Amino acid sequence: MNFGFTEEQELLRDQVRRFMREACTMQKVRVLAKEQHGFDAELWKQVADLGWLGLITPEQYGGSGLKWIDLTVVLEETGRGLSPLPIASQILSTAAILKTGSASHKSDWLPAMADGSAICSLALYDDPNWIHPDAIQLEGIEADGQVVLNGAKPFVADAMCADYFLLACKVGDATHLAALHKDQVKITPQVPMDLTKPMGRVVLDNVTVDAEFVLPLARADLAFLTDCGAVAVTAEMVGAAEQTLAITSDYAKERRQFGKPIGQYQGVKHRLADIYVDVESFKSLLYYAAWTVDDAPDELPRAVSLAKGYASDAFARIGIDGVGLHGAIGFTAEYDIQLYLKRSKWARPMFGDSDYHLDRVATLGGL
Amino acid sequence: MDFEYTPEEESFRAEVRDFIEENLPAKDQRGPNFLATWLEKVRAKGWVGFSWPKEYGGSDGGLIEQTILREEMALAKAPPLGASFMGLAWVGPGIMQYGTDAQKKRFIPDILDSKVTWCTGYSEPNHGSDLASIQCKAERDGDYYVINGQKTWTTGAPWSQWIILLTRTQFDVAVKHDGITCLLVPMDAAGIEVRSIENMAGDRHFAEVFFTDVRVPVENRLGAEGEGWKVTVSALANERSSIGEVTQMFEKLDTLKALVNSSTKQGKPANQDPAVRRRIAVFETKIAAMKYNGLRYLTKQIKGEPLTSETSVNKLHRASLEIEMDDFAVELTGQSGLLLKGSETTVDGGSWAKSSLNWPNVVIGGGTPNIQRNIIAERILGQPKD
Numbered sequence: 001m002n003f004g005f006t007e008e009q010e011l012l013r014d015q016v017r018r019f020m021r022e023a024c025t026m027q028k029v030r031v032l033a034k035e036q037h038g039f040d041a042e043l044w045k046q047v048a049d050l051g052w053l054g055l056i057t058p059e060q061y062g063g064s065g066l067k068w069i070d071l072t073v074v075l076e077e078t079g080r081g082l083s084p085l086p087i088a089s090q091i092l093s094t095a096a097i098l099k100t101g102s103a104s105h106k107s108d109w110l111p112a113m114a115d116g117s118a119i120c121s122l123a124l125y126d127d128p129n130w131i132h133p134d135a136i137q138l139e140g141i142e143a144d145g146q147v148v149l150n151g152a153k154p155f156v157a158d159a160m161c162a163d164y165f166l167l168a169c170k171v172g173d174a175t176h177l178a179a180l181h182k183d184q185v186k187i188t189p190q191v192p193m194d195l196t197k198p199m200g201r202v203v204l205d206n207v208t209v210d211a212e213f214v215l216p217l218a219r220a221d222l223a224f225l226t227d228c229g230a231v232a233v234t235a236e237m238v239g240a241a242e243q244t245l246a247i248t249s250d251y252a253k254e255r256r257q258f259g260k261p262i263g264q265y266q267g268v269k270h271r272l273a274d275i276y277v278d279v280e281s282f283k284s285l286l287y288y289a290a291w292t293v294d295d296a297p298d299e300l301p302r303a304v305s306l307a308k309g310y311a312s313d314a315f316a317r318i319g320i321d322g323v324g325l326h327g328a329i330g331f332t333a334e335y336d337i338q339l340y341l342k343r344s345k346w347a348r349p350m351f352g353d354s355d356y357h358l359d360r361v362a363t364l365g366g367l
Numbered sequence: 368m369d370f371e372y373t374p375e376e377e378s379f380r381a382e383v384r385d386f387i388e389e390n391l392p393a394k395d396q397r398g399p400n401f402l403a404t405w406l407e408k409v410r411a412k413g414w415v416g417f418s419w420p421k422e423y424g425g426s427d428g429g430l431i432e433q434t435i436l437r438e439e440m441a442l443a444k445a446p447p448l449g450a451s452f453m454g455l456a457w458v459g460p461g462i463m464q465y466g467t468d469a470q471k472k473r474f475i476p477d478i479l480d481s482k483v484t485w486c487t488g489y490s491e492p493n494h495g496s497d498l499a500s501i502q503c504k505a506e507r508d509g510d511y512y513v514i515n516g517q518k519t520w521t522t523g524a525p526w527s528q529w530i531i532l533l534t535r536t537q538f539d540v541a542v543k544h545d546g547i548t549c550l551l552v553p554m555d556a557a558g559i560e561v562r563s564i565e566n567m568a569g570d571r572h573f574a575e576v577f578f579t580d581v582r583v584p585v586e587n588r589l590g591a592e593g594e595g596w597k598v599t600v601s602a603l604a605n606e607r608s609s610i611g612e613v614t615q616m617f618e619k620l621d622t623l624k625a626l627v628n629s630s631t632k633q634g635k636p637a638n639q640d641p642a643v644r645r646r647i648a649v650f651e652t653k654i655a656a657m658k659y660n661g662l663r664y665l666t667k668q669i670k671g672e673p674l675t676s677e678t679s680v681n682k683l684h685r686a687s688l689e690i691e692m693d694d695f696a697v698e699l700t701g702q703s704g705l706l707l708k709g710s711e712t713t714v715d716g717g718s719w720a721k722s723s724l725n726w727p728n729v730v731i732g733g734g735t736p737n738i739q740r741n742i743i744a745e746r747i748l749g750q751p752k753d
Contacts, residue, residue, distance in 0.1 A: 003665070004368065004663065253751065273683075273740035277683050281652075281653070281660060281680065284659035285655060355645070358645050358648035358649065
């Protein structure tokens, strides 16, 4: 029984924190988000060299063969600093290929993803608010060993910096993942409120691909990848929510009104305490969920729904209260706290909102 | 990170299960001597004061074994391990830490043998959350202290034989935490009057306790004169793992789900109502959060780091769950949920209605939710004190 991190994992955490503090500062994040669709080749190279992109990639494909719990450490810390780099996209694409790819897909693609030379983004659902195989609306028609794709993926994470895409589509009744190069599709940037999470619309106009690049996506694999996505998002939420609390808590100690620091008033300090309770709690649930991905996959659906169900509501409220407790200054573009509010809104629907996850908790719990 | 138990730990779990199987008959098959026999047997096993040092009659039980013991006992809905909850939770640990050899010899065995029940004289009519302001007076008179004053909300006072009492021995102090002295007082001492208080659920668990010229020998003082606050704080800091509680809450959630699955709302199955499903799921996320928070804190303890204020996190969850789960059951079952006593329309014998009136036992007793929030905000987040 040990529900804690190893020394190696703590070293990894320190390493990510140092990277965020020194290289991916908030000033840098703002520039990347505003001017470069969240991407920077030099930072990406550093991330790749540090080995984070291949954390869960098996060693035979150039990765370090670690687990989702290790990955959680990275995403928690990059989330803390609102990193816009497409690390989660890369990892989810890796998980998708590991789950659905053939041996040659894996040996052809995974090494270039682990070393960062190929950036890949995974897009599953097209309905904005539905976690279900029928929410995949891009269609492909198969003929003579080829698949012709027509339609659009409206919500593709990191679409503007990706070299490759794994796009969920329907061919007949079955779901698949179409592996495409960026030159095969048309990409239009979306304008999300959280620019640190770039998102694009990918249009496919009579795109013809060999059937070998259209990977069958079994329903169980779709569900697994969705759950992995929820683990990744919740890990980023933990770091971001802790930072929201840290910024707000510091402000409450400094800001004085009626002759006292506002943190001395229970209306302020009790809300901060409640935020602490919530973050501690969905953090514990997240760690358990991340552990189940590799060590108890049967328990993953319930575990991740407990975590994301809790975090989706709690972080959204934390984002609002972070700004609210600052007063007018929190409303300014200059103050970082507003960026966290935007991140909390981004995180809420990703891979299932609280309605979806809590309903699943009810079902899995016997209702 | 792993959730595996070692073979030794698993065999301890098996031992606990076997014991329960052998010694815990079904509720309707328990004779009049059942509880006494149970207490004797768990004592013989070394499971009363399991974590206490062997030199005081405990078993030096490790943290994980303690967890397993609590978990299995909670799963089996077994009676408590020992008759005196407060004796085991803080009076005993306080005496082990601050008591004289004579006090240890006199008091510890009786707690372990379930011979004596302790209650706790902290709160006063004007001083509850602000405990350090207590006014109950103890004046030195030769080899005695003479106590005058009043305590209240004293849980267990109507049936306890001893009370751990916070008194003020000095009034002209710069800091209110100074001048407090802790005394161990027999409840049958001359000058003590206990008036039980009926609570809103109709029970009489707590009481007012009046002290009029009660004489207590100096040898009954726990710790030095004027250091009672320190004694109290460190005795209460014997934070226990909340795993047993979590197991109980999961059991309660299962009962609640069974109720949902057999209830209707507006003529339709309640388990299909999205609002009902959401409420149940939120309870489950909170209880699961308590479980994994608890395991994180347990891991910290195993690594030798002391637990401090973070245990307030689970106390706050517990408080809201205590209030909300019973209340939800009462609401769900409409007018039937209002019935306290058995009739054909009563739900689960009125137990939900009854416990929906009993939450202050847990929620207020160990420090109100607002005090827990102060603790988190001030000690963990470093906000200025009120």
